[in-house]
Each structure stands twice: as C-alpha cells, then as structure tokens.
Amino acid sequence: MNYKEIQELIANFNDSPSRELEITTGDFHIRLSKNENVQPQAVIPNNEPLQRAESNQSFPIEEKNDEKIGKTIDSPMVGSVYLQSEPTNPPFVKVGDNVHKGDVVCIIEAMKMMTEIKSEAEGVITKTLVKNEELVEFGQPLFEIEEA
Secondary structure, X not given: OOHHHHHHHHHHHHHOOOOEEXXXXXXXXXXXXXXXXXXXOOOOOOOOOOOOOOOOOOOOOOEOOOOOOOEEEEOOOOEEEEOOOOOOOOOOOXXXXXXXXXXXXXXXXXXXXXXXXXXXXXXXXXXXXXXXXXXXXXXXXXXXXXXX
16 A cells, blocks of 8 residues: 555544454555553442442452462454443343353444353353453453353
C-alpha cells in the first residue's frame, strides 16, 4: 500500500463503526484500533446492599486466595465481554463456583453477534480476570479455574 492508500484507509476506518482493523498482505502489516487502554483501578469493598441494578453494572475482579494457580478460560475472539445475560441478572459464574465442561461462563459480543463462552474444563472458578462490558482480545484470559 502506498501512503495515499493508507491515509484513505485510516479516514474510512475513523468514519466507520468498527473498533479494530488489522490487515496483513505480504510483508505489509497495519493495525488500527479505537479502543482505549483503560488502566485497572483498585476495588474498594462496599458492604452496602445494592438497591437497583444499573445497565452499566460492573462486577469487581474477584480472587480466591489459593496458592495453587489453575488453568485459564481464554477469549476465543475480540469483543465486549458480558458476565451476565441481562443487566438485572446475576453473573453466569463467580469466584468459588463449580463449573463443568460446557457450562456458559460469559458472553462475548462482536459485530452485534452474541457468542456464549463455555468452560473447557471442570473445576472451581478461582479468579475473574475481566470486568463486565470490558473489551477483550483474542486469547485474553477471562477466568482462572482450578481443575477438579
């Protein structure tokens, strides 16, 4: 691609609803992204009960204090992760839950398509590694699981 084609590609990408674009042809490679790099924030425990659910409800990254680290359930695609089926529903899984092979642990939305992410192992969820509605990358760990 020449410089003018690259400028045109960037302009078209900026005008499109797409969040990411990656092109590789021969020895040429370009990756464009509109996603922001969000810095993780510390979670401060709050013992007050929730009175109502918000549509942008987020679930804190949870951790079970175990020395043994298990395998991870990874994202098979790029998209937005949803830890519950609807904003008012509880999360699919939380730390301490037993999961079986094939259990739905979250949903990833990509291009308006919802894909159920299923556990590939049996065990106990020991850590939630993402926040609700967070943008995830291909291969990014979503949950840690201690296999049974």
